[in-house]
Amino acid sequence: MKIRKIKIKTRSKNYQIIVGRNLVSIINKILKDNNLLFEKCLIVVDKNIPRKSKELLYRRLNSKKLFKTEIAPSEKIKNYKTIDKIHEILFKNRFNREDCVISFGGGIVGDIAGFASSTFKRGIKFINIPSTLLSQVDSSIGGKTGVNNKYGKNLIGSFYQPDLVISDINILGSLPKREIICGYAEILKSSIIENYDSFLYLDKNLKKILNLKSPFIEKSILKSCNLKKIVVEKDEKEKNFRKVLNLGHTFAHAYESTLGFSKKLNHGEAVILGIKSAAEFSYQNKFLPKYKLEMILKHINKIGLIPKIRKFFKKKDVKKILNYMKNDKKNNSSNINLILINDFGKINIDFQIRSSTLEKYISNSLN
Amino acid sequence: MKIRKIKIKTRSKNYQIIVGRNLVSIINKILKDNNLLFEKCLIVVDKNIPRKSKELLYRRLNSKKLFKTEIAPSEKIKNYKTIDKIHEILFKNRFNREDCVISFGGGIVGDIAGFASSTFKRGIKFINIPSTLLSQVDSSIGGKTGVNNKYGKNLIGSFYQPDLVISDINILGSLPKREIICGYAEILKSSIIENYDSFLYLDKNLKKILNLKSPFIEKSILKSCNLKKIVVEKDEKEKNFRKVLNLGHTFAHAYESTLGFSKKLNHGEAVILGIKSAAEFSYQNKFLPKYKLEMILKHINKIGLIPKIRKFFKKKDVKKILNYMKNDKKNNSSNINLILINDFGKINIDFQIRSSTLEKYISNSLN
Numbered sequence: 001m002k003i004r005k006i007k008i009k010t011r012s013k014n015y016q017i018i019v020g021r022n023l024v025s026i027i028n029k030i031l032k033d034n035n036l037l038f039e040k041c042l043i044v045v046d047k048n049i050p051r052k053s054k055e056l057l058y059r060r061l062n063s064k065k066l067f068k069t070e071i072a073p074s075e076k077i078k079n080y081k082t083i084d085k086i087h088e089i090l091f092k093n094r095f096n097r098e099d100c101v102i103s104f105g106g107g108i109v110g111d112i113a114g115f116a117s118s119t120f121k122r123g124i125k126f127i128n129i130p131s132t133l134l135s136q137v138d139s140s141i142g143g144k145t146g147v148n149n150k151y152g153k154n155l156i157g158s159f160y161q162p163d164l165v166i167s168d169i170n171i172l173g174s175l176p177k178r179e180i181i182c183g184y185a186e187i188l189k190s191s192i193i194e195n196y197d198s199f200l201y202l203d204k205n206l207k208k209i210l211n212l213k214s215p216f217i218e219k220s221i222l223k224s225c226n227l228k229k230i231v232v233e234k235d236e237k238e239k240n241f242r243k244v245l246n247l248g249h250t251f252a253h254a255y256e257s258t259l260g261f262s263k264k265l266n267h268g269e270a271v272i273l274g275i276k277s278a279a280e281f282s283y284q285n286k287f288l289p290k291y292k293l294e295m296i297l298k299h300i301n302k303i304g305l306i307p308k309i310r311k312f313f314k315k316k317d318v319k320k321i322l323n324y325m326k327n328d329k330k331n332n333s334s335n336i337n338l339i340l341i342n343d344f345g346k347i348n349i350d351f352q353i354r355s356s357t358l359e360k361y362i363s364n365s366l367n
Numbered sequence: 368m369k370i371r372k373i374k375i376k377t378r379s380k381n382y383q384i385i386v387g388r389n390l391v392s393i394i395n396k397i398l399k400d401n402n403l404l405f406e407k408c409l410i411v412v413d414k415n416i417p418r419k420s421k422e423l424l425y426r427r428l429n430s431k432k433l434f435k436t437e438i439a440p441s442e443k444i445k446n447y448k449t450i451d452k453i454h455e456i457l458f459k460n461r462f463n464r465e466d467c468v469i470s471f472g473g474g475i476v477g478d479i480a481g482f483a484s485s486t487f488k489r490g491i492k493f494i495n496i497p498s499t500l501l502s503q504v505d506s507s508i509g510g511k512t513g514v515n516n517k518y519g520k521n522l523i524g525s526f527y528q529p530d531l532v533i534s535d536i537n538i539l540g541s542l543p544k545r546e547i548i549c550g551y552a553e554i555l556k557s558s559i560i561e562n563y564d565s566f567l568y569l570d571k572n573l574k575k576i577l578n579l580k581s582p583f584i585e586k587s588i589l590k591s592c593n594l595k596k597i598v599v600e601k602d603e604k605e606k607n608f609r610k611v612l613n614l615g616h617t618f619a620h621a622y623e624s625t626l627g628f629s630k631k632l633n634h635g636e637a638v639i640l641g642i643k644s645a646a647e648f649s650y651q652n653k654f655l656p657k658y659k660l661e662m663i664l665k666h667i668n669k670i671g672l673i674p675k676i677r678k679f680f681k682k683k684d685v686k687k688i689l690n691y692m693k694n695d696k697k698n699n700s701s702n703i704n705l706i707l708i709n710d711f712g713k714i715n716i717d718f719q720i721r722s723s724t725l726e727k728y729i730s731n732s733l734n
Contacts, residue, residue, distance in 0.1 A: 011378050080447060091518040094694060119486075122513065122524045146489065151458040157489045158525055327461060 004222055008229055010143065013161035017141060017229075019221055023168040024053065024129070027060050031127075034164050038100040038125060040065040042089055044113040046105025047072040049131050050174050057104055057129070067093060073108035075261030078148045080156075086116040090124070100125040100163075106132040107139035107267070111154070114145030118160035128162045132175060133183025134268050136167040137190070137224040142232045142245075152257050152327055167221065172212055180210055181305055182268025189247050189275055190224040192296070195345035198223065203299055210303075243349040247339045248274030254324035255309070258317055265312055272306050281361055282340040287348060310366045318363050322355055371589055375596055377510065380528035384508060384592055386585060390535040391420065391496070394427050398494075401531050405467040405492060407432040409456055411480040413472025414439040416498050417541050424471055424496070434460060440475035442628030445515045447523075453483040457491070467492040467530075473499040474506035474634070478521070481512030485527035495529045499542060500550025501635050503534040504557070504591040509599045509612075519624050519694055534588065539579055547577055548672055549635025556614050556642055557591040559663070562712035565590065570666055577670070610716040614706045615641030621691035622676070625684055632679060639673050648728055649707040654715060677733045685730050689722055 003020040016034060023030065031037070041063050045054055047070050058066065069089055071082065090101075101124055103113035110128050117126035130140040146157020172180070187209070191198035201223075202209065208216040228245060235242040252267070252274030259265055265273075279296045282288040300306060313321065325336050335352040342348050370387040383401060390397065398404070408430050412421055414437050425433065436456055438449065457468075468491055470480035477495050484493040497507040513524020539547070554576070558565035568590075569576065575583040595612065602609040619634070619641030626632055632640075646663045649655040667673060680688065692703050702719040709715050 087516070087523065091516070091522065091694070119513075119523050119525055121522055122511065122526050144489065149454070149458070155458070155488055156454065156486050158486055159489050327458070 002218075004218065006222070006225055006229055008141065008161075009233055010161055012143075012159075013163070015161060015163055015165070017165040017167065017225055019136075019167045019169070019218060019225070021169045023166050024057050024171070025060055027057065027166070028062055030164075030166060036100070036125070036127065036163055038098060040067070040093065040095050040099040041102060042067040042069065042086070042093075042095065042100070043102045043104055044086060044109055044116075045070050046109045046131055049105060049171070053131075053171055053174070054104070065093075071105065071109050071112065073106055074263070075108065075148055075153065075256070078108055078112060080147060082112055083116045083119070083147060086113065087120055090116075090120050095120070095124065097121050097124050100127060102127045102129060104129045104131060105135075106130065107135040110135055110139050111145050111157070112147065114143075114160055114162065115147060115157055118145055118158040123160070126160065126162045127164045127166070129166045129168065131171045133172055133180050133221075134186060135183075136172075137183055137221055138186040138228070140165045140167065141225055141228045142242075148261070152324055153253050153261070155327075167225075169212070169214075169217065169221075172217075177210070178266065178269075178305060180212070181272075181303060182266055184210060184303065185248075185268040185271040185275070187220050187224045188299070189245075189271065190227045192275070192341060192344055193244055193247060193347055194223070194227050196343075199295075199299075199344050203295075203302075206299070206302055241349070243337075243339060244347045247341070247347060248272075248276075248278045250274070250325055250336075250338060251277040254321045255312070257324040258320045259312060265307070269306060272300060272303070273309050276300055277309070277361075277365065278339065279341055280365070281338065281358075282342070282348075284361065285340070285351075287340050287342045289343075292343065313366055315363065315366060318359060318366070321362055322359055325358070326355065369585075371585065373589070373592055373596055375508065375528070376600055377528055379510075379526075380530070382528060382530055382532070384532040384534065384596075386503075386534045386536070386588055386592070388536045390533050391424050391538070392427055394424065394533070395429055397531075397533060403467070403492070403494065403530055405465060407434070407460065407462050407466040408469060409434040409436065409453070409460075409462065409467070410469045410471055411453060411476055411483075412437050413476045413498055416472060416538070420498075420538055420541070421471070432460075438472065438476050438479065440473055441630070442475065442515055442520065442623070445475055445479055447514060449479055450483045450486070450514060453480065454487055457483075457487050462487070462491065464488050464491050467494060469494045469496060471496045471498060472502075473497065474502040477502055477506050478512050478524070479514065481510075481527055481529065482514060482524055485512055485525040490527070493527065493529045494531045494533070496533045496535065498538045500539055500547055500588075501553060502550075503539075504550055504588050505553040505595070507532045507534065508592055508595045509609075515628070519691055520620050520628070522694075534592075536579070536581075536584065536588075539584075544577070545633065545636075545672060547579070548639075548670060549633055551577060551670065552615075552635040552638040552642070554587050554591045555666070556612075556638065557594045559642070559708060559711055560611055560614060560714055561590070561594050563710075566662075566666075566711050570662075570669075573666070573669055608716070610704075610706060611714045614708070614714060615639075615643075615645045617641070617692055617703075617705060618644040621688045622679070624691040625687045626679060632674070636673060639667060639670070640676050643667055644676070644728075644732065645706065646708055647732070648705065648725075649709070649715075651728065652707070652718075654707050654709045656710075659710065680733055682730065682733060685726060685733070688729055689726055692725070693722065 006017040101117045103110045130136045143161040146154040252270040283293040340348040373384040468484045497503045510528040513521040619637040650660040707715040
């Protein structure tokens with residue numbers, strides 16, 4: 001059983017990401033190896049995880065003071081009320097900062113549990129066991145936590161690094177294809193940011209990766225985590241360089257927000273549509289050459305299951321989409337800041353665009 | 368006009384504390400000198416500040432996009448609702464992370480504005496202009512922010528360092544005596560933590576300090592800030608050593624919580640009662656020699672205006688006080704952790720006490 005490790009160093013905390021098969025079975029050993037000791041533990045568990053996997057974790061944790069709370073994840077419950085529910089359990093059972101919160105679930109559960117951990121008595125130990133491909137390659141690295149409000153996604157939150165991330169490949173086996181594609185969106189994004197070779201590796205092995213074949217899936221997860229690691233270590237609090245990771249996300253968040261976080265379009269699908277929009281917009285503004293745009297679009301078509309943007313929006317939605325883009329965390333002036341693609345491995349993080357130009361593009365893309 | 372500076376270095380941020388007279392008048396210069404530029408600015412202002420001082424700040428800030436919100440500070444409004452109110456202004460006016468929140472007020476306003484800043488888009492620029500002696504010597508240094516909940520004080524919050532602290536002595540002139548004594552509580556605490564000489568300096572110059580005479584008041588503020596600086600730099604997130612600063616505070620928070628944060632007992636008075644309790648308890652457990660206990664008690668008597676603990680509580684409150692002490696953030700086991708005094712300059716941060724022993728002491732202190 002091969003276990004791969006990535007060591008993350010940030011200004012506020014150093015921690016490990018562990019990737020491999022059957023890791024939940026040996027969680028006690030992993031905790032000991034990482035010097036993570038605690039008296040009480042609250043597991044915030046994702047309702048979508050199969051009962052067998054949940055019970056394996058409870059059994060193997062082998063802790064006397066184990067508390068559990070289940071969350072049915074949706075962007076709609078990603079709010080203060082859910083944070084309060086978690087805090088209530090921690091306060092009622094007299095948790096202190098040396099105790100621990102474990103998130104066992106997808107990105108939504110991780111974001112909620114992470115934010116609740118960061119604000120409980122100003123910070124309790126936090127371990128993340130991401131249960132989806134998306135959370136394994138993305139949200140579990142980088143310390144972003146948060147909840148939504150009426151102005152948009154993740155607008156209330158904190159930077160809070162976990163003490164450990166355990167990515168168990170076995171958990172992915174029970175995921176539906178649509179969920180795997182979700183995670184694949186971030187893997188694709190990372191490859192475009194990294195270089196042409198990374199993109200070609202994905203283009204060549206797409207089917208094997210989507211079917212979770214070893215060592216292709218492990219290699220893809222590690223490559224994606226490693227890219228994010230390099231970026232986050234350089235710029236933990238997203239002052240500048242880290243913006244590169246938001247490729248496709250300004251569009252994606254606006255699409256999701258406009259649909260009120262409907263299940264019709266999940267986060268990964270929105271990111272793929274966002275990458276598509278960013279690539280097309282980069283081409284139209286003479287950054288990305290046409291044949292490279294076509295490579296990206298062809299690859300996205302090969303993934304399958306990705307709907308067209310005009311399936312979701314009407315002309316009257318354009319203003320709404322634009323407003324969400326203006327309110328994005330990454331904007332720091334009245335113009336809209338877009339992350340564009342000059343080439344594979346060459347990302348333009350500081351493109352300022354007037355909202356009228358962008359409005360025209362979005363409007364046309366709905367035709 | 369002498370301006371004194373303390374440079375604070377923490378893992379997450381480096382910033383300055385500036386102490387002097389008439390600093391609000393030259394705020395634009397101070398901001399420029401500290402490289403703090405921003406487009407929009409929200410001032411969270413304390414209702415208790417005289418109109419003249421508020422208007423001086425607004426005028427001298429000389430910013431086009433200046434927003435204001437006034438807070439009538441009380442522990443009762445230190446909650447999510449007030450955080451939401453601040454966030455609402457920031458979202459509605461499309462603030463981004465490079466814009467700025469300025470707190471102009473006492474500790475409650477600073478804690479609220481700081482917490483709101485830390486969770487708005489995961490962190491916006493934050494400048495603190497403390498307007499009370501208490502906040503100048505205590506809450507403005509160290510990055511603790513937070514709100515209360517039904518379980519106690521400051522139990523929801525974050526560690527978030529400001530970008531700058533401006534302590535203007537002039538603002539203190541309008542404070543009632545009871546407010547000055549409040550801040551003095553922390554100055555006294557610092558001196559006991561530091562050494563015998565520091566305590567003697569206060570004992571000798573008590574009247575001049577309480578009357579805000581130069582250079583005694585400046586010297587006292589700086590000494591107190593410096594002690595906190597040394598401690599915070601060593602241990603930003605209160606893993607261990609920083610606990611020393613909680614001398615008297617476990618008692619104080621329990622007293623305040625039991626009274627429902629009533630105005631009858633303000634925070635500084637509670638801290639002085641807490642120091643008294645910690646000193647007495649240290650003596651009873653054979654840590655502090657009797658003559659040193661008596662020096663501390665005599666000094667507290669000289670301050671004046673400090674009520675007796677039995678004025679506020681009845682026997683039936685003992686269990687309640689004890690429960691709040693158990694739920695204190697600083698506890699990390701089922702025992703209660705107390706910070707006790709071995710001597711001036713010698714603080715015992717890891718004294719574990721059974722709650723029955725403590726119950727007996729509190730019960731007796733009400734006689």
